[in-house]
Amino acid sequence: MSQPAHARINVDLLRPLLRTSWRFYFLVAALGSIVLTALVSWLSQAFFGFGVTGIRWPVYWGFYVTNFVFWIGISHAGTLISAILRLVDAGWRRPVTRCAEVITVFALMIGAMFPIIHLGRPWLAFWLFPYPSERLIWPNFRSPLVWDFFAINTYLTGSVLFLVLPMIPDFAVVRDKATGVRKTIYTYLACGWRGTPRQWHRLETAMQIMAIGIVPVAVSVHTIVSFDFSMAPVPMWQSTIFGPYFVVGAIFSGIAGLLIAMAVLRKVLHLQDYLHPVHFQNLGKLLLVMALLWGYFVFNERLVTYYGNGPSEMAVFWRTQRESFAPLYWTMVICNFVLPLVLMGIRYFRTITGCVIASLGVVVGMWLERFLIIVPSLGHKYLPYSYGIYRPQPVEIIIAIATFAAMMLLYVLFAKLVPIISIWELKAGRASASLAEAVGEGGDARPVARGEANL
Amino acid sequence: MPKWGMAVDLDRCDGCGACVTACHAENNISTVGADQAARGRAKHWIRVERYWEGEFPDVRLKFRPVMCQHCDNAPCEPVCPTYASHHTPDGLNAQVYNRCIGTRYCANACPYNVRFFDFFNPSWDKPLHLQLNPDVSLREVGVMEKCTFCVQRIKATTIQAKSEDRPVKDGEIQPACAQACPSRALVFGDLSDPESEVSRLSRSPRGSKLLEDVGTKPSVTYLSKQ
């Protein structure tokens, strides 16, 4: 009954691991060289001095912090899809969870590098770690940057474990299918997994606990990132709405990133039988909801500022809305609000292509949003004599582009080494669905299994 | 325990800039060159802000020297992850260069924009390197720096007074800017001594604080004709 499907699932999802074409090596080389260029750029910044960037008085944060917030935001994809949908037992999540969790882990890794990249003395970054030092000083636990350190590390640890634990049964499948050196590696990675009910029960319990735990951590992480701004008395930064505003923006950009990744994987790895249009439509509806939520928060923030009519705040307000930053601002509004509403709101456009276009727009729009929060405010604080204009320099631009290349590179490498769709979760979903069919239309069929029959 | 503060008389300031030059000389602040200054990298711990008021021909020129306000409720202090920016018991906002890892959060939080970042290692063309003050450490690239109320002079005078077993006299400690000002617009002293000149000036009806509504509780009082 289920055996042919099993074998075909194994074949389809293990194919990237067991066969490599020239295209893979070419992609890795191309992306790797971009990342290498960025590394050289950053080392030149450390060597020649921080002045090679565009940072200046008084705009002391620019592209680097924008990238930091942007990538931490993208990392919220996995948590939403994987953890929340797991908790509400939505069956349609099964082919999507690992793609999403992988985005989380890699986006977090990339984002977490920026607090080091943007330091004036990055070789001393380890002072953020609480250890008894001979200088008799500990980190300042009242500083939002130390909160960042703790939050991002907790989230990274949790996300890595959340990703790796369900990979163990899949490593066991690869172990059984592979030969030679691969077999040895995957035997080691599978940690002696046998698949007894005891192990399955413990794995599922662990995933349940971690799903419950990782959601508040994810919410806290981006709230704490928002505290990097709202804890400073800067016009249009010191707003209590920043916490939820940033979390919503993070989930928003995360879903967009996930949609793009899914569409690419579906095309390149021939996963048309596993990633169906309904998955994209469901995520597209989520994208629409997040776009509306994002618009709601922006409206809140700006209406309250406008109504308060404080001189410094209004100066920054108009700077984004109708003065020098207006082109970027209105591009952001179109990319983040108009485009998703039109493409995801109208069913005719809610196709896979439509989802990808909307998501690309959201990725651009959310990057612009982070930039527009940071730079206009810093360049236009309270004393007019100290206003300043920020111009990004090549170092910053190269590193910004390279983060996208790094994300793609890590993703390509991951898809080569691990099945990108969780094999056992997919099979478990199908088993429940087919059991429901076997039981029939009578009372025993569980409602959840009905939804899973769509798979 | 003294609480150091300053009074700036805007009606006396004529924008000569002697305070800026003296501060550079006293505190080993390097000039950054025309290119870098145009890109906003100049490090004037005290700067003279120049504002024009009115339309020609009724134009008035106003000068305002702005230095670190050494706020009691300094927004730059809680945000520093390594305690490089903290408050001393005698009311100074201290910047410990050795603790600074250069996150620049303090500079963003400062509403007065009086914190400066070392974008490059400092350099002095010969023979200016001979003029460096041995009492003040040089800052390497990547750390924040700002006005310290010439803490080296405060410490030196305090130690001298202690060794002579007498209290510090009012007006004995002169930061470089106050010492250089030809119109005596800058007055430094102990705010906790009600008889000191700076205390009396800070109680003057001409006195106000800069950006008082931000709530930073600065230690510098600005005096101007109301």
Add this chain to the structure above:
Amino acid sequence: MKAVYGLYEDGQAAQQAVNRLRAAGVNDRDITVMSSQPMEDVEFGHMGGKTWMWWIACGGGLLGMATAFGLAWLTETSWPINVGGLPTFAWWPNLIIIFELTMLGAILATVVTLVVSARLGRSSTIYDPAVSDGLILVGVEETSDARVRELQDALGAVRGEIKVVA
């Protein structure tokens, strides 16, 4: 010592094999079942199910909470530094550190419990790669030679491969 196991196509067949083993007098603890996915809807899928993991996770969280509180309170009060005129130890900012380390403690405790209680890392005596293809393995890991024949009959009452491993 020999191990005996059979491979079955689906959950129902495997469940019947488990029942026949039980009828032949084998303890639940000695019955080994292996599958490539969790078989929650079949009875044997719940064997060995009781776990303390939830409690251990809570305990780990409490440990993390205590660590964070201790770290913040001890370091902030031992070396008090005035920043912004704020209190030396305040609940609002330190709650963030406390929250993060609480969650970290719970997560790490969960993972450690998983590795230890699922006995991951230890090699097993019997396994068949056919499990990865969707077959379900039901067997007894250690049995005396005398019982092998009896268990083979019990396992083989319905069609399925029976194997004996030395």
